[in-house]
Amino acid sequence: MRLTRGSLGDRLALRVLGFAVAWLLRAVGATWRLRLSGEDPFAPGTPFVGAVWHRGLLVAAHTWRNRGLGVSVSRSRDGDRIDAVLRHLGFAASPRGSSSRGGSALLREAIRRIRAGEVIALLPDGPRGPAGVAKAGAVVLAGACGAPLVPVGIAARPCLRFASWDGAFLPLPFARVRCHYGTPLHVPKRASAEEVEALRGELEATLHRLDAELERSLERPTPVPVAGSSDRS
Numbered sequence: 001m002r003l004t005r006g007s008l009g010d011r012l013a014l015r016v017l018g019f020a021v022a023w024l025l026r027a028v029g030a031t032w033r034l035r036l037s038g039e040d041p042f043a044p045g046t047p048f049v050g051a052v053w054h055r056g057l058l059v060a061a062h063t064w065r066n067r068g069l070g071v072s073v074s075r076s077r078d079g080d081r082i083d084a085v086l087r088h089l090g091f092a093a094s095p096r097g098s099s100s101r102g103g104s105a106l107l108r109e110a111i112r113r114i115r116a117g118e119v120i121a122l123l124p125d126g127p128r129g130p131a132g133v134a135k136a137g138a139v140v141l142a143g144a145c146g147a148p149l150v151p152v153g154i155a156a157r158p159c160l161r162f163a164s165w166d167g168a169f170l171p172l173p174f175a176r177v178r179c180h181y182g183t184p185l186h187v188p189k190r191a192s193a194e195e196v197e198a199l200r201g202e203l204e205a206t207l208h209r210l211d212a213e214l215e216r217s218l219e220r221p222t223p224v225p226v227a228g229s230s231d232r233s
Contacts (some may be wrong), residue, residue, distance in 0.1 A: 018084025038181030153210025
């Protein structure tokens with residue numbers, strides 16, 4: 001019998017896949033030498049919109065697990081798989097949609113959840129790219145709900161790089177992983193099209209700059225750990 005997307009067998013396969021990938025990510029991620037830097041946006045306990053390039057999703061999924069975040073993903077089979085993995089890592093149900101499919105519904109759902117106190121993360125170059133080119137969705141969302149937009153840079157070495165459109169990577173066991181919270185962008189509630197475009201360009205440039213700075217930091221030799229230091233790097 002041919003299984004349809006919504007069949008019991010399909011849903012079971014998704015659950016098994018989500019559990020297996022999440023388990024593997026937890027196991028590998030536990031060995032990473034992770035360093036977080038920048039002002040922690042979680043500290044004030046207020047909702048915000050996070051922005052991470054699509055290629056850094058695996059690192060983000062492990063780093064911010066078990067926080068109940070929602071990550072917007074597309075209404076596609078790939079989106080189904082990503083959502084299944086995230087749910088097993090302690091993320092909230094993903095707002096679903098894209099610029100071409102369900103974009104308005106995604107925006108309404110994301111606004112509702114941010115106003116309820118949740119943190120929503122967006123992949124500004126998703127779901128189809130081009131890689132490293134930000135769409136305006138994150139800016140529009142931040143402005144609509146009055147939440148700060150926090151760009152997050154991610155880099156790792158050594159890592160396995162996949163032959164995918166986004167250049168996704170998975171840090172190898174015991175890799176050095178760097179994540180940096182950039183300065184939040186504040187979007188006017190009634191931003192004009194010109195303001196949205198300017199902030200979209202600023203977000204894109206900031207994400208590229210943060211990633212480049214983190215990559216350069218990984219080129220330097222690893223410092224000798226100091227006794228009593230809590231740094232995992």
